[in-house]
Amino acid sequence: MKITDVKATTLKGYKDWNYVKVETDAGISGIGEAHPGEGISDAVTKRLRPMLIGQNPLNVEPLYTRMLDRSTGQSTAGILLGAIGGVETALWDVAGKAIGVPVYQLLGGKYRDRLRMYADVGRGRNRTNTPETWAERAKEGVADGFQSIKFDIDGSANELQHDPVDRGLSLAELDKMEAMVSAVRDAVGYDIDLCIDCHGKYNVRDVLLLAQRLEKFNLMFLEDPVPPENIDAMGKVTASTSIPICTGEWVHRRDGFRGLIENQACDMLHIDISATGGMLEGKKIADLADLYYMPAAFHNIVSPLGMVASAHVGATVRNLHTLELPYHADQIEWRWDLVISDEPLIQDGQFILPEKPGLGVEFNEDLARAHVKEGYDFFE
Ligand SMILES: [Mg+2]
Structure with a gap:
């Protein structure tokens, strides 16, 4: 051929x-x-x-x-x-x-048929950031069947910044951020897993002030508290808070992840199949992390076809944490019709691994x- x-x-x-x-x-x-x-x-x-x-x-x-x-x-x-x-x-x-x-078979076989997911709900509807809109959005995600949700906290209190580029957080920003996460917890309770993404925007000291305020909310993870390039800085954040630190969506190939893993500079990885170099490379990164008993979540900002690829890899690694659903793409109403599958790919907040040859779905x-x-x- x-x-x-x-x-x-x-x-x-x-x-x-x-x-x-x-x-x-x-x-x-x-x-x-x-x-x-x-x-x-x-x-x-x-x-x-x-x-x-x-x-x-x-x-x-x-x-x-x-x-x-x-x-x-x-x-x-x-x-x-x-x-x-x-x-x-x-x-x-x-x-x-x-x-x-199916591709998962070529990658070594599956550990699971269904993959645990988290829904990245982003912010409040129409990108709003108030305790009320965050609480409402959290309830939407949970009502849709998801047991784990994620919010983007960076940029949620820009009107209270001292400076737009200095990586700092003002006390007023910290107050507002704490209030929004608190409102989400009040809305959905403590049985729902909750993640907070910082997109690498902050300095070590100030993001630790944020982490101290958020520890009481029992987060599933705090994502990219600082940029991922300085492993020592990421490691300091990880060692200084009880919240699990997750990073990796901007890191490329095994070479990029090696230092994070070997230095245990984070608690868990975020592997993006489409960004980091493909399916087999993603599996190799997850396997490397498993040598250190470190879980790996799979980051997705792709459409459902890319999520299927992520799911095939996620099914074949022992240390799968969760698969991300870019829930905030829900304004693109036709996106789930882009792939034709035997059964709905998401059921009960879990991703169903397709069983047909190849990726198992039709574009x-x-x-x-x-x-x-x-x-x-x-x-x-
Ligand atoms: Mg992220």
Whole structure:
């Protein structure tokens, strides 16, 4: 079997959603979702496609290595890595379909059929930030069946900042943030798991002041309290609070995660399949973390197709914590119709692992074509 073409398209979704299609001379094609954002489609078709035409699609890892090696010096972090992740996922879809098994089987087999999820509800409706709107939004997520929800706390009290860029938190910001989390706890109680994301916005000292105020709310995790690049700083935060610290959504490949894991600078990882270098790389990162008995959550800002890829990997790692649902994308009403599956992919707040060959779902090309971003082609 040989690869005959590699195509890409971009949809106007919650973000720019990017998809890769790998075609073969056996009549089998595979689909994968690359990381969201501009420039990814072009990277697939203009840079990666020539490296893949004529190759055997079943050689997924060697092809992955080829794409990385031939991209050296062209910034394999960021856009190219996001593109490579989409291609790699599409290759797994081809391989699964060709062999007649689900991708999780090719990755070593599944530990579980259903994956525990958390819903990233973001903020209050219409991106509002008051105790009342946060409480209302929390109740929406719980009413939808989710036992775990996440809010974005950075930017929720900007009107009270001393300075927009100094990484600091004023006492007034801390007061408001504490009040919003308190309102969420009052609204949903303590049986619901609650996560708070800081998006790496703060300095060590001030985010520890925030953590001290939030400890009493029994959080599932505090995410990216500081940027992830300085492992010593992240480790200081982790060692200084009882709240589990989660990081990793901006970290690339095993090389990037190694220091965080080996220094146990965080309590748990956030692995983003589409951003960090694909499905097998995501499994390898989770396995590396398991050497340190560290759990791994799977971060998602992709559409449901990318979530399916995440779920296949999450099913194959022992230390799965949770799978993220970008619940805040719920204004894109058609998003769940993008994938056609035998049964609903989310049931009782859990993700149901598809059992058909490949990724196990069909990409709804008719619907996707109707939402192609202006200026882009549909798999031309
Ligand atoms: Mg985050």
